[in-house]
Amino acid sequence: MPRTPFSARLYSGALIGLAMAFSFASLIAMAFKHAEVSIGENRTLTQLPGWPRTVAQWDSFPERFDAYFNDNFGLRKLLLRLNSNFTTVMLGRSPSDKVVFGKDDWLFYAGDNSIELYRNQRPFSALQLANTEAALALRMRPLRAANRPYLFVVVPDKHTIYPEMMPTYMSRRDPPSQLDQVVALAEKDRLPVLDLRSTLRQGKADGLVYLKDDSHWTDWGAYLGYRRIMAALPLADLPVLDLDAKQFAIPSDHAGDLAGMAGLTRRETTRLSELPADRCAFTASAYQPVGDDISIGRTFCPQAKYKIMFIGDSFTEALVKYLSRSFGEVVYVARSGFKPSREIAPLIEREKPDLVIEELAERHLDSLADTVAQEGR
Amino acid sequence: MLFSSPVFLFLFMPLLLLVYWSVPRPLRNSVLLVASLVFYAWGERFFALVMLGSIFGNWLLGLALDALTDPGRRKLVVAAAVVLNIGLLAVFKYSEFLIANLNALLETVGIAPITVVAPHLPLGISFFTFHALSYVIDVYRGVARAQRRPVDFALYIAFFPQLIAGPIIRYHDISDQLRRRPVTLELAASGIERFLAGFGKKMLLANPLGEVADHIFALPAAELSLGAAWLGLLCYTLQIYLDFSAYSDMAIGLARLFGFTFLENFNYPYLSQSLQEFWRRWHISLSNWLRDYLYIPLGGNRVAPWRVYVNLATVFLLCGLWHGANWTFVVWGLIHGLFLIFERLGLSTLLARMPRLLRHAYTLAVVSLAWVFFRAADLSHAITYLKAMVGLGAGWSLDFLGDIDPLVVICLALGSLASAAVFSPLTADWRLRRNQNQGRVDPDIRTLQIGQDGVVMMAGRLIVLLSIGLLASSQVAAGTYNPFIYFRF
Numbered sequence: 001m002p003r004t005p006f007s008a009r010l011y012s013g014a015l016i017g018l019a020m021a022f023s024f025a026s027l028i029a030m031a032f033k034h035a036e037v038s039i040g041e042n043r044t045l046t047q048l049p050g051w052p053r054t055v056a057q058w059d060s061f062p063e064r065f066d067a068y069f070n071d072n073f074g075l076r077k078l079l080l081r082l083n084s085n086f087t088t089v090m091l092g093r094s095p096s097d098k099v100v101f102g103k104d105d106w107l108f109y110a111g112d113n114s115i116e117l118y119r120n121q122r123p124f125s126a127l128q129l130a131n132t133e134a135a136l137a138l139r140m141r142p143l144r145a146a147n148r149p150y151l152f153v154v155v156p157d158k159h160t161i162y163p164e165m166m167p168t169y170m171s172r173r174d175p176p177s178q179l180d181q182v183v184a185l186a187e188k189d190r191l192p193v194l195d196l197r198s199t200l201r202q203g204k205a206d207g208l209v210y211l212k213d214d215s216h217w218t219d220w221g222a223y224l225g226y227r228r229i230m231a232a233l234p235l236a237d238l239p240v241l242d243l244d245a246k247q248f249a250i251p252s253d254h255a256g257d258l259a260g261m262a263g264l265t266r267r268e269t270t271r272l273s274e275l276p277a278d279r280c281a282f283t284a285s286a287y288q289p290v291g292d293d294i295s296i297g298r299t300f301c302p303q304a305k306y307k308i309m310f311i312g313d314s315f316t317e318a319l320v321k322y323l324s325r326s327f328g329e330v331v332y333v334a335r336s337g338f339k340p341s342r343e344i345a346p347l348i349e350r351e352k353p354d355l356v357i358e359e360l361a362e363r364h365l366d367s368l369a370d371t372v373a374q375e376g377r
Numbered sequence: 378m379l380f381s382s383p384v385f386l387f388l389f390m391p392l393l394l395l396v397y398w399s400v401p402r403p404l405r406n407s408v409l410l411v412a413s414l415v416f417y418a419w420g421e422r423f424f425a426l427v428m429l430g431s432i433f434g435n436w437l438l439g440l441a442l443d444a445l446t447d448p449g450r451r452k453l454v455v456a457a458a459v460v461l462n463i464g465l466l467a468v469f470k471y472s473e474f475l476i477a478n479l480n481a482l483l484e485t486v487g488i489a490p491i492t493v494v495a496p497h498l499p500l501g502i503s504f505f506t507f508h509a510l511s512y513v514i515d516v517y518r519g520v521a522r523a524q525r526r527p528v529d530f531a532l533y534i535a536f537f538p539q540l541i542a543g544p545i546i547r548y549h550d551i552s553d554q555l556r557r558r559p560v561t562l563e564l565a566a567s568g569i570e571r572f573l574a575g576f577g578k579k580m581l582l583a584n585p586l587g588e589v590a591d592h593i594f595a596l597p598a599a600e601l602s603l604g605a606a607w608l609g610l611l612c613y614t615l616q617i618y619l620d621f622s623a624y625s626d627m628a629i630g631l632a633r634l635f636g637f638t639f640l641e642n643f644n645y646p647y648l649s650q651s652l653q654e655f656w657r658r659w660h661i662s663l664s665n666w667l668r669d670y671l672y673i674p675l676g677g678n679r680v681a682p683w684r685v686y687v688n689l690a691t692v693f694l695l696c697g698l699w700h701g702a703n704w705t706f707v708v709w710g711l712i713h714g715l716f717l718i719f720e721r722l723g724l725s726t727l728l729a730r731m732p733r734l735l736r737h738a739y740t741l742a743v744v745s746l747a748w749v750f751f752r753a754a755d756l757s758h759a760i761t762y763l764k765a766m767v768g769l770g771a772g773w774s775l776d777f778l779g780d781i782d783p784l785v786v787i788c789l790a791l792g793s794l795a796s797a798a799v800f801s802p803l804t805a806d807w808r809l810r811r812n813q814n815q816g817r818v819d820p821d822i823r824t825l826q827i828g829q830d831g832v833v834m835m836a837g838r839l840i841v842l843l844s845i846g847l848l849a850s851s852q853v854a855a856g857t858y859n860p861f862i863y864f865r866f
Contacts, residue, residue, distance in 0.1 A: 004562070004563060004826070004827075004828060007828055007832045007835060008563065008826070008827045008828025008835070011566065011827060011828070011835040011836075011838075011839060012562045012565070012827060013562065015566050015569050015839055015842065015843075016562075016565055016566055018839075018843055019573070019843075019846060020391065020394065022846070022847075022850075023386065023387055024391050026386075026387040026391075027387060027388065027391055027392075030387075040860060041858065041859055041860040041861065042860060042861040043859065058422070059422050062419045062420070062422070065384070066382070066384055069383055069384045069387075069388065070382075070383050070384075070856075071857065073383045073384075073387045073388075074387065075387075075854075076383075076857065079847075079850055079851040079853070079854035080854050080858055082848070082851040083852060083854060083855040083858075086848065086851065091782075091783050091784050091787075092783060093782055093784055095855060095858075096858065096860060098860060169778055169779045169781075169782070170779055171775070171776055171779060261860040263858075
């Protein structure tokens with residue numbers, strides 16, 4: 001057999017050496033890595049499982065070790081960055097199936113069935129609508145008995161307000177959307193449901209109402225939402241903040257949640273409001289957990305009256321500085337998705353607010369119907 | 378453990394290679410066996426005992442066959458081996474299917490159904506059972522000697538590159554390599570080349586196409602338009618070839634790193650001009666196995682024509698069932714069997730008179746339409762899907778265009794070119810593969826001369842292969858990326 005040429009030996013050695021070096025580099029890098037939290041993923045990384053001692057632990061060990069290794073293998077961050085850059089730059093698509101790239105660098109959330117909702121592919125069935133109505137009735141019943149008003153506010157998804165920025169290939173079916181159905185139901189049954197869509201659509205003319213890189217509204221969008229909520233409240237003499245679009249002038253850099261999920265490091269410039277100095281500088285207490293996935297925080301504004309409870313989600317964050325200046329005390333209840341009344345009613349009973357506002361993101365509307373089954377458990 | 382999982386790529390493989398090349402030669406098979414058992418038990422936990430039981434039982438049966446000289450007794454032992462192995466497969470893989478069908482029959486005559494808890498289906502049972510059968514039949518036929526060393530025999534059955542998804546290695550093809558297998562730098566390099574090519578094919582081409590196919594095949598009938606159905610089938614046709622052949626590429630490449638040379642498993646099947654040719658190019662190790670251990674014992678071609686047709690139908694019915702315990706696989710197998718019979722009845726003569734393009738079109742049409750049954754959840758799903766393909770579904774909606782983004786277009790284009798062997802001249806290894814007969818490369822892979830391509834070609838290949846490896850690894854990492862919009866601290 002002829003002797004292998006030097007170039008072939010060099011090629012073979014380089015190929016084997018580089019491939020092996022990469023695998024071993026991953027192992028070595030892992031030995032020096034001790035991260036517990038992934039900021040980009042918004043979650044705690046899985047930790048090394050303990051040595052199995054029981055049969056059940058042995059049985060589940062590979063799965064637990066895989067979960068640990070998947071989160072912690074060396075060079076993971078580097079490879080994720082490579083994937084993100086390659087997918088976004090070369091293919092113009094999102095590296096995460098939870099984020100959709102829209103037009104002009106707009107990002108849209110694709111988790112929680114958001115895209116199907118945008119495409120009107122998940123209309124509520126008659127049963128779901130009946131359960132939605134039942135869920136709201138259950139929430140309102142004890143409040144009505146105690147003569148406490150209740151307002152249910154739906155914050156629309158970003159896709160709903162900026163459909164023109166969604167990719168053109170994503171066709172939509174004719175309405176109704178789930179939100180259309182709930183609003184129609186509320187009109188029919190006189191339920192206190194507040195739809196913010198028209199307010200936010202009108203506000204688009206004066207500034208961005210949602211962040212391009214984030215799933216949430218801008219300070220301007222939150223302010224418009226606040227104004228609409230205040231207008232809908234049945235309480236007298238409420239001190240409502242009155243700002244002009246021009247007063248949203250303080251530049252701020254924002255690291256959007258969608259950009260983070262897509263592995264993009266860019267920051268978006270947005271504008272925050274300049275609040276008038278004559279309004280109360282409210283004080284706030286830190287959020288404390290009061291149950292699974294529920295926590296409570298509160299703010300105080302001595303110059304204002306009324307104690308209200310605001311049950312909301314991540315959209316609440318931008319509302320706090322407006323709401324807290326308008327009420328003597330606001331009890332903020334943070335949760336994701338609609339919770340069964342038996343989880344919320346004791347909080348209301350304990351706090352005895354003058355009014356309860358409950359806010360829910362459009363993509364979680366189906367969680368109302370789901371609570372009806374949970375109430376019975 | 379999957380070849381494309383982080384734990385395999387960044388822990389199992391580097392550690393195994395380190396240990397394997399560090400220990401003295403006589404211990405290397407033991408190292409590979411222990412690693413293979415860990416690899417299997419990682420996914421199957423305590424069900425690894427089923428495979429160990431099969432290994433032990435078949436090893437004893439092999440020794441018994443070797444010790445016996447009386448033809449009658451030898452026949453009895455081999456019959457027992459066949460019954461035990463098929464019985465094992467029947468219990469774990471087919472009992473639920475058989476009982477469900479029996480209950481359907483009993484229901485028609487008003488008898489209460491039988492209730493049996495379906496056993497867990499151990500990974501790769503179809504493969505290790507066929508390996509075991511190959512061994513006992515080879516020993517019975519005198520094609521190979523019984524393996525006296527339990528470690529070597531267990532390694533033949535459990536060797537991790539082929540354990541989960543093949544290729545199916547006949548014992549007589551590998552028995553010598555279990556004892557002696559020289560490894561050259563070129564063979565190891567070709568192993569890495571092959572593994573990286575397969576890894577890239579799986580992660581960068583097959584997976585994106587699979588996502589589209591999965592989405593479309595999961596659509597409810599009311600949303601399955603004509604365009605969507607054809608797009609789904611096109612993506613699936615490419616995905617199944619790219620995915621399966623990629624797994625074989627990775628298995629063959631990994632085996633070379635340990636000095637083993639497996640037979641080829643694919644030879645660009647979508648280039649076939651008939652179903653007969655397709656089965657000489659598709660899953661070659663299975664075709665070889667079925668021919669050697671089922672079709673020929675049934676009489677093969679050397680019987681009356683009607684018997685040949687019955688044999689073909691039987692073999693392909695069983696081939697379908699081997700792929701899964703579902704009527705969809707039976708129908709898939711029967712479609713292939715029927716068209717092979719039609720070709721023998723005169724269709725192949727007719728095809729020979731047709732232009733080459735039409736012969737390709739005929740083969741691709743039959744193969745692709747049969748894939749509908751292979752991929753569908755059940756027969757009614759398959760029928761619904763086929764109806765949608767002729768416009769009897771959700772009509773002419775263009776919703777499916779939403780599934781076609783630049784990545785899908787690139788994957789369809791590159792996948793089609795790869796399936797058409799356009800890239801095969803790029804490496805010496807791939808060029809050798811074009812000269813193969815029933816999976817055997819001629820001249821042998823050990824004659825491979827990587828240097829014959831020239832320095833520039835090798836430099837280019839190094840860059841391309843390492844880039845593929847890096848990009849495919851980044852896809853593996855992306856699979857572990859699990860961001861939340863709400864905090865999960």
